Amino acid sequence: MKYSYIEKIDRVSLDRYIKSASRYYVGAFAAITIVALIIYAAMQLVLDRHSVQQNVSFLTSNQFIKFQQLANTARALMRASADEAIPSKVLDKLTEEMQHEIIELSDINAQLLILHHRLDENSAPSDLDLRLQTFLERAERLADIDHISRGRRYAFWGPIDFATASDGFIMRSFQEQIQKSFSMSEASIGTAKNISALLILSPLVALFIVGVFVLMPLLKKLRTEYERKKIFEQELSIRAHRDELTNLPNRMSFNQMFDRLVKVKEPDEEYLKSDSFVLLLIDLDHFKSVNDIFGHQTGDALLVEAAKRISSALEDGSFAARLGGDEFAILLPNFSNPAEAEEVALRIRKNLSKPFTTEGHTLRISGSIGGAMFPDHGTSAGNIIRCADLALYAAKTKRNNVIIFNEEMMADRLAESELRTALFKAVENEDLVVYYQPKINIQNNQLAFEALVRWPHPEFGILSPGRFLHLFNTGSSITSMTECVVNQVAQDIRRWRDKGLSPGSVAINMPEAILISGMAFDMLAHAVERHALKWSDFSIEITEDVFMSKYTEQISATVVKLRELGVSIALDDFGTGFASLTNLRDFPFDDIKIDRSFIFNIGVDEKSEQIIKSMIDLARNLGNSSIAEGVETEAQLLFLQQAGCNIVQGYFFAQPQPFETVTRGLELGEFPYDSFDPAQHRNRTTACSGSM
Template sequence: MNGFLLKELALYRSERAARNASAEVRAIFEREHERICMRSDKLIACLMLLQWPGAVLASFLISPTTWVGGQSRIHPHVIAAIALGGLITILPVTLAIFAPGKIYTRHIIAACQMLMSGLLIHVTGGRIETHFHVFGSLAFLCFYLDWPVLITATLTTLVNHLAMGYYEPIAIFGTAAGSHGRMLEHVLWVVFCDTFMITSCVQTLRGLWVTSHREAEQDVLLYQAYHDALTGLGNRLLIQKKLSVLLDDPSRKGSRFALLSIDLDRFKEVNDTLGHQAGDALLIQVSTRLQGLLRKDDVLARMGGDEFALLIDDCQSQTVAESVAARMIGCITTPFDLGQHEARIGASIGICLHPQEGLEAKDLFHHADLALYKVKNSGRNSFLVFDEKMRAETTLQMSLEHNLRTAVHEQLMEVYYQPIVDAMGLVLGFEALLRWHDSVHGQVSPAQFIPIAERNGLIVPLGNWVLAQACAQAAEWRRQGNKLSKMSVNVSSAQLSHDKFVGVVLATLKETGLPPELLDLELTEGVMIENHGQTQQTLELLRKFGVRLSIDDFGTGYSSLSYLRELPVHTLKIDRAFVTDIEHSIEARTLVEGMIDMARSLNLRIVAEGVENRQQMDILIAAGCDQIQGFHISKAVPAEAAGRLMAVKEPTPERQSLAVWNIASADMPA
């Protein structure tokens, strides 16, 4: 998605947000106004139920009653109060019960209320005090905050007065006399009062609109506080709030649900390669896909960056959570269309179940993150459910990672040196090997801390530090008169792919004074073949400056003859896995002999590592192996002890047996 489309999308979202905000204000206004009207419907209907008996009572007390022929005759005003009053009252009461808040309900109620005022005036003979009932009715109708209702009430009053003969046009000019003139005056007062009340309603409506606008703004702010601006998903606050509701609600005590912690794999590569705009577009597409997998009550949130969380309500079993996680991984691994580019990513998911593995929100998040951490350390693009064993393993890994970061930054590690000898037992050089003794965990194996350093980006500064230490030590030994033909240093893929790696190597050689031909950089087959074109250019440049190159752990990787012919390497190091059984297995011995013959045909030197006894040593030398490295010679030792190993100048028959090296290194730390 290019920049123009993103700008258009942002503009569209801004306009849509403005429309949504306006719609929200109107919705709040109409909801509040409807609530007011419903309340007013019921209030005025109740008043009309009281007015009807009042009108009947007034007709009995005020209207005259006569007796004719011993029989009584009810005055017509009484009949009107009972019959018409009932008709006027029953309809609005019915509407207030069955259709409250409707527009037609309040207009009908307003008309009936004004008819009730006219009826009272009629049955009382137009007594002046009943005229004020009209004004009182208008005042009550103001409760609706709906000025068209007041218009309906006024028109109903005027029509009623015309029908009852209270109003004559001639009275406008003052020629009418008596009550008719007074009624005209009364009607004019009604109109004046009505105009005043309409103005008051309009002002009150404006106030209600302002209040609705303020409430809508608060709703928008509240929405923004609980939702992610980019994807529209909930955020950390929303999912925490939902968790609190589930955990604190007494009716949900012991309820089953699952919390999934989701992290996108390789998203950083997309973001760094294609730019942040493409990364944002990718996140939007990911959120859309994930939302399509959810039920109504599930809550998906973006926690920040490329991290998401999912709360699955009413999750009855671990199988349900695992099924959801598998579907999520499946939809995310499908390629994403980013305009001119196609992005392929994955997802790692950690799952925590309630109430099995957590009773508090912080525990649920922590356990889900621990499971996620375990997934990412185990190869990614998968899911795991948290258990207590995982807690111990992950806690150890996190502690090691924290302490390793401190050790790298404060240079608390040591470089040990394992000798490499020729067939005569003469020390040719050393391989620099990193050792770490942690104050908490004791001696930590490189097999533990090297993968951690590779994951968290520490491997580059750590590898450069080892390179500097090894070159400085080799240069120091040369100044002391000790002759050695090489110092081997392992190089990681992260170092080799760094654009400044060649400069770092050359600068280190210049600073330490070590000749380039004495530095032997060891790289695995996988490191060399990964991003082959760029790697080959880097290796060719290093070889041009005189640095020697070796393939480490040969035979465990690609083992492609075409790559061996193309790459500018000098040495092959046979992995210890092939050396272990050569004294017992004909197949293993044949395989090693084949590797040696192949290396010789390519004019490469051969180093066998992992040699642990005399028999292995003799077989390798007989097969034509050039150099030997392993515990049979010596373990990796500190620089001071390594210096003593170089003190032997002329190998003797006894020294050729290499037993002297074991004796010499017996007092040296491993």
């Protein structure tokens, strides 16, 4: 089977070469044909010029003869006019003959002028042409005067008068012109002979070119194909079963090994312990970011090193393969204990967690690993892979995690699938609601809010974004949700304005995909126009993930456009992502939000406190405001006040609240707060919390 497969590959390769050779043959034939046509056209041109030159030679000779006839007739007419014995009838006949010869010579001159222009468009009249023209003018005057005047002129000047018009110069010029015409005729005949020879030789040249450049290489190719057959067999065997980048077995080899392990048994047969095995699926976390930031060359080098580390964690008899991209698969034969499989997976995870140094970069990635056991989790290849995929999906939700499939996971997966279906329906029906959490400027007591989406689930109650945002697996669903939030926020701001209330600006979290497409601007523009609002009524919050996007320039352009219209921009969750000092310098931010993970450690971790102070100083020095989120205790508030933080938000003041609760607080004057007496805030927190 393998040999016939290789033969088939060879035949395909040879067929392609023959087709290529045929194309070369056709091309060579077409080229020679074109050359032959060009030569034929050149020969036609040369023959045409030769014909013209022949006419020039003939007419020049005829011109010379006509010139001599005219000169002789003119002399005879003058002598006869001086002889009184010759009757007028004879003189009239001589005059008529002379006029006819003048017309003939003029016609010949005109024809020669046309032919000379055909040979050379820029040709000018020669001295011979000018002298002949003068000669004709004198002859015409002589023919036009009466016989008596002509006789007197002859009697006075004698035969010298007209002879000067046909002196020796004209005769010599005629001789030179006739000789030149015959020379040019001979040259054109020689050129025509050469071109005719080229035209005859062109088929022979074509045959030679085709033989040398097409037939001979084809014969050489046929001769070497057999010698290459064994080499092809070896190379194709390796390529068919090995990944070229990592040199691990590829997907085809994995499938063959996997099918051998999943033995087909009769329904009533039992699987022995030796029949069991474990499938592990590995997905590298954040690998796409490495490709986007450092390029595919660095990404490929990282994959090679990751493959080595995965292989080094395996024992003899295990099978590792690269399925494609950053996905790897491990087969562990004779494994029947989930704990043993998990131990191998943990070794792999540990190896992948070590820093990678490649292409001059030190990188840290991790691996999410999911596993399933045969036959415990399925007795067919499809079932085992499906269970391993579910385990991998669960591991990827937390990253750098190892999960072996179990029945509880299947139940969670089904529940999540049902939850996703219900969520899409909620977005379609615009059932999502917006809650608002106050942001208080502890420097000038100004109030603002952050809009937070909530899902009123009929069974589970009010769900926060952390419970359902990960269920959005398409850009269109995220866009629909964001558009719903923007419209609801704009409507609520308008209702507050109509009541005479001043909620300040409302911050909306903008996903990366919407900023890239520019839809963020369109959504806000529509909201501002529809509800007669100001751009400054809105602010948007962006996470540090935008710095990992290859579309940072598009995002920056959208942000700059919004900022110029009055929308303030906040960098959310600062300190937990990929923001660098360069990003802070170049990206147009107004506020920097310090992540709650740092605020939580105030009074507990001195390093966190120093980091918070540094963040506040950094924001102030860059001309930005600092926002602390997650403020829950009096101690945290006092620390932030002393550190110079501008704005705070958190449960110490109020939890996210629905529109009605916030409206009631604004109407009762509970927002903004009059002062920052911690005791006063402790008393008001409950009143401001509202129903959640």
